Amino acid sequence: MDELSVKSEIRRNAAVVTISGRVDSVSAAALDEQLSKIAHENNRLALDLSDVTYLSSAGVRAIVKTLQSAEKSGGGVVLANVSDAVRRVLETVGMMQMLRVFPSVEEAVGSF
Template identity: 50%
Template sequence: MSTVSITTARMGDASIMTVSGRVDSETAPQLDDALAQLAAGGNNKIVLDLKGVDYMSSAGLRAIVKAAQAAQKAGGDFRLAAVSNAVEVVLRTVGMLQMFKLYTSSGEAANF
């Protein structure tokens, strides 16, 4: 059984969502729901901190792309911070690395 931990905090105008654990077909719906709740609450400046993610499947990538598109459509931005090596390899492998600017920390990414 896979587990994922998701916490959210505010930093200035940005919502920082910190994710740790495995984001796979079993846990990606939790990430998708959490990101959708942020968007529904009017949060369109989102930083996704992935330093604690040790695995991400295509289901997790779908949740990220969906949230990024929603934030941009709402006039905001969606940024990835502290991306773990495991996630960076996946992003590079599937050709999605160029879709996102990667930030070294949530604090750096939250500077909108």
């Protein structure tokens, strides 16, 4: 199943956002909307990407927009469990230098 799913929970004053499925040009708008709502409540987000099967440039834009919004309010966005395929997309669009990536959600949350 590749349908986009976004779930969030609070752990140690950070929102852990588990994103699953395809983040393509169609579903990226829904991801952007959901991340904006979550970031409005908590400016520290750890995005668990372990179940992301595809990430388009529109999906990257949604993540970057959330990062910029969180940083403006003194928070941030970190990534956890990034697959090789998603990492390649982030490297290709030059975003790996901008994003902090951790091997686990626990380490990502602990970075705040």
